[in-house]
Amino acid sequence: MDFGKIFHFLIDLEINNNRNWFNDNKLRYEEAKDEFVIFLDDFLSKLKDIDPQINVEDPNKCMFRIYRDVRFSKNKAPYKTNFGAYIAKDGRKSGNAGYYMHIEPDRCFVGGGIYKPDAPSLKAIRQYIFDHTKDFKDIIKNDKFQSYFPEIYGEKLKRAPKDFPKNFEEIELLKHKSYAMIHPVKNEFWEQKDLERQLIEIYKCLLPFNHFLNKAVE
Numbered sequence: 530m531d532f533g534k535i536f537h538f539l540i541d542l543e544i545n546n547n548r549n550w551f552n553d554n555k556l557r558y559e560e561a562k563d564e565f566v567i568f569l570d571d572f573l574s575k576l577k578d579i580d581p582q583i584n585v586e587d588p589n590k591c592m593f594r595i596y597r598d599v600r601f602s603k604n605k606a607p608y609k610t611n612f613g614a615y616i617a618k619d620g621r622k623s624g625n626a627g628y629y630m631h632i633e634p635d636r637c638f639v640g641g642g643i644y645k646p647d648a649p650s651l652k653a654i655r656q657y658i659f660d661h662t663k664d665f666k667d668i669i670k671n672d673k674f675q676s677y678f679p680e681i682y683g684e685k686l687k688r689a690p691k692d693f694p695k696n697f698e699e700i701e702l703l704k705h706k707s708y709a710m711i712h713p714v715k716n717e718f719w720e721q722k723d724l725e726r727q728l729i730e731i732y733k734c735l736l737p738f739n740h741f742l743n744k745a746v747e
Contacts, residue, residue: 532568532632532719532720535632538557540634546607546608562595562612565592565612565632566589576616580739585621591620593614611636613632615627616629618743626641626738626740628739629641629709637713637714638713640682641732642742644682644709650746653745668738668741669738674735678712682710683709684705684707
């Protein structure tokens with residue numbers, strides 16, 4: 530797998546983030562994308578071995594588009610400067626917890642969970658944590674889990690969420706707007722010979738977290 534081809538393309542794209550350059554280098558983009566798709570296709574079967582909930586067959590449906598939606602953004606750069614993939618039960622758009630990988634020069638990370646769930650899902654997750662607090666804490670306070678994911682990623686409410694008691698002992702666990710985890714990695718992470726094994730090791734830690742969230746949103 531030639532992740533170097535992906536990195537070289539993304540580095541140049543960050544410097545030349547405009548449609549003319551992208552169109553002139555469309556072949557480079559397609560080649561870099563193909564490398565990522567080949568990797569995902571091979572990796573999917575290995576991920577399914579540890580998580581039978583994963584039922585996605587097409588690696589293309591795990592990838593995020595490189596084209597940015599700039600309608601409501603001050604940043605009008607037309608292209609993302611990363612390759613990202615999200616592998617989840619019933620697909621990337623299912624709303625289920627899954628496994629994420631983010632390839633961006635000097636800003637790479639792997640992770641998972643659910644980032645910015647819709648309002649009904651968020652309330653369901655909070656309720657499930659409220660009802661199964663010990664189970665949730667046992668997952669996120671596990672030593673190996675903590676070594677990769679010391680804290681829940683993203684914004685939090687300043688006050689207790691609506692419909693939950695303010696005096697709940699673990700109210701901080703319910704204030705999150707996302708239930709996502711990220712583990713930063715260096716560029717060289719993707720060039721390792723045992724890359725798939727290392728990814729599986731990280732995702733094994735995430736598995737009980739994802740299954741807990743999926744029980745909540747179901």
